[in-house]
Amino acid sequence: MFDPETTEQGDLREGRPPWRKAGATPDFRSPARNLRCDVLVVGAGISGALMADHLTARGHQVCVIEREQAGFGSTLASTAMLLWEIDRRLGFLTERFGFERAANIYSHSLRSVAGLAALVRDRGLDCALRARPSLYLAAGDIGAAELRHELALRQRAGLPGVFLDHAALRRDWGIEREAALLSPGAAEADPLLLAQGVLHAAAQGGATFFKAEAVRYESLGRRAGVVLASGHEIEAGAVVLATGYVLPDIVTSNLHNTGASWAVATPPQPPSSLWRDRALIWEASENYLYARTTSEGRIIIGGEDEDGMGKREDRAACAPAKAAALIAKLAALYSRAEARAETIWSGAFGTTQDGLPLIGEVPGHPRIFAAYGYGGNGITFSYMASRLVARMIAGEREAWYDDVAIDRAAP
The missing domain is CATH 3.50.50.60 (FAD/NAD(P)-binding domain)
Known part of the structure; x- marks a missing residue:
């Protein structure tokens, strides 16, 4: 087996x-x-x-x-974070394609998550799929002003979401960041x-x-x-x-690059140690941190991405340092969690420039x-x-x- x-x-x-x-x-x-x-x-x-x-x-x-x-x-x-928001912001794609084309791509992505959820429901699949909101956090060069601009473009495109300022994030989420966008329509599953x-x-x-x-x-x-x-x-x-x-x-493609990402899962947490609505959390930066919870109450946090790292022995050699970095970032992100790694894994993933x-x-x-x-x-x-x-x-x-x-x- x-x-x-x-x-x-x-x-x-x-x-x-x-x-x-x-x-x-x-x-x-x-x-x-x-x-x-x-x-x-x-x-x-x-x-x-x-x-x-x-x-x-x-x-x-x-x-x-x-x-x-x-x-x-x-x-x-x-990590089966079923996000409709794309790695590149709508603002970036608007500069690349123009607003109408960029908004169309985002709308198709939103409908894809809804379509997948409908497929799971219609087929009666038992895969721990749950609807979740997403929380897109200010990070790096992307602060409150940039997130407000992104939200305005999304609203123009008919996409859902609201702006959260620092006070709201601290009060309602226990998270210390300058701002965030909170959006419905995401989901999680056991992949x-x-x-x-x-x-x-x-x-x-x-x-x-x-x-x-x-x-x-x-x-x-x-x-x-x-x-x-x-x-x-x-x-x-x-x-x-x-x-x-x-x-x-x-x-072959001159747009494609293969990299590696690491993730850790904590032991099951008590409900009081999990953030509001068990949202899918990710950062507004190129190499972003991402986090979700599981049906067992574990926290999964991932990131620390690296270009290349195509061989598993290379990724495995980095695993202890990557796990320590991710656990430290979890503790900084959400202090109520028991920031301890029970398991760690990594994998190859493909990205594109756009x-x-x-x-x-x-x-x-x-x-x-x-x-x-x-x-x-x-x-x-x-x-x-x-x-x-x-x-x-x-x-x-x-x-x-x-x-x-x-x-x-x-x-």
Whole structure:
């Protein structure tokens, strides 16, 4: 039995995330022959699960391949903070794209969190998903004036939220910061249970699952295919790459960078030691601190991000110092908490210069689609990608898809 407390998967993560309620996944069997299907999904983490579920719901014959254990790579390392707010502020994206385009992207992100919550409800998935507000704290060069400007843009876009000044944060939240934006519409979940539940929903919809590794991708006119390490081939009407933060060689972007993030989980806390409304907390800075609570009353706090760190042994060597730094930051952020690390873990993650994902057909490889560069919006963008890619496969197109295209221009 795979033990998430002690086992690493590739170079995606290591350590002990607190998601220990590992359930069963659909049966993954080794392919015994060449296969054909409508859509082949490569990867069975949360991104692949959402892709498979949605594509089967649209009537496609879907095959999913996974080289390791489903959900135990990037997904297990996730802190599953389901934020609709994007790593880059609406003000930044307004300067980059113009207000209308930037507001549209933010609105789609808000709807993605709502859509994911509806999917969990409609499928009856038991994954500890809870609606939460988000608390976006002033930090670094972003103070009260900048947050007021950000709120004004959000209100113009029809996005929810209110401004909290220093006095309100101290009085109502026990947090000493200059200001914050408080917004509804976010959520939290257990990412492993979520991925496993969605995989089961895809299986019930008719998806089939194989234990296999893709070693070569091919575009075949109106179809695409992969060659497996076993030598077998799978031909499909479309191939969807949902391989977490492992980008195949055919996917290149001058926007993308891979980094590492660390997180710790405290022991379960008494209710009096948890902040108001158990909001998702994050900072208005580039390398931001982020925090949430769990259904068991633990506090998860993460950050201390580093560029590179692609090897798990490098991340593991940094773990004691990173844990100490995160615990010190938790104590400074919220003094009522028992600031003690019970578990620590880290993982690779992909970011982009403009904070937006890379979603769409892989340039130069017709009928092969990909979704990467999720940054801090991993599961939110996974849901968004599943909807966009399904429409692209069907030949549907909207102008804003260019804003997340893999080959879009750098900011």
